[in-house]
């Protein structure tokens with residue numbers, strides 16, 4: 001078990017798409033000074049670079065399907081093996097299946113390491129659908145918006161740079177439904193596994209991000225300010 005902030009900690013964030021895992025993972029990583037490892041970001045980078053692996057991933061993501069375990073495991077292990085992750089990490093989006101959890105266990109135990117906690121962020125599905133379907137982002141400067149909660153001044157146009165806003169292909173409602181089903185089928189079994197292992201910390205993910213972070217910081221040893 002990790003002690004005070006700075007001692008190093010290995011965390012996994014679990015939760016359906018749209019529960020705010022990325023935001024919370026970044027906040028936690030900032031507090032403990034460890035890398036936020038988002039498989040979404042790792043895969044988007046691979047897609048943008050356009051290598052064969054990235055093209056394969058892009059086709060799968062656009063269909064709303066999950067990337068095969070072996071493929072994603074390869075990408076994540078490469079990232080975990082870098083120096084900045086030696087003391088710990090905040091994993092966001094991995095593991096997503098029991099097979100990926102096995103890969104992670106094997107990777108860590110091979111290095112004499114283990115997870116400290118698995119944080120499960122819970123939000124009702126209707127709230128998730130509204131959150132995701134309204135998301136818009138700017139290709140040019142990276143700004144993000146929400147059609148209802150943080151709209152741009154002019155609909156469809158970035159406040160910061162004037163570029164046209166876009167919706168990610170996987171934020172379209174039909175694809176969101178697929179992603180939620182995939183989560184229920186494939187990721188939900190992880191909850192039982194980590195609860196049985198005594199690692200699970202369930203967190204109410206409704207409300208403002210700062211409120212959710214407060215709940216996480218109060219519930220996870222090593223994160224209290």
Ligand SMILES: [Zn+2]
Nearest residue numbers: 138141158161
């Ligand atoms: Zn912009």
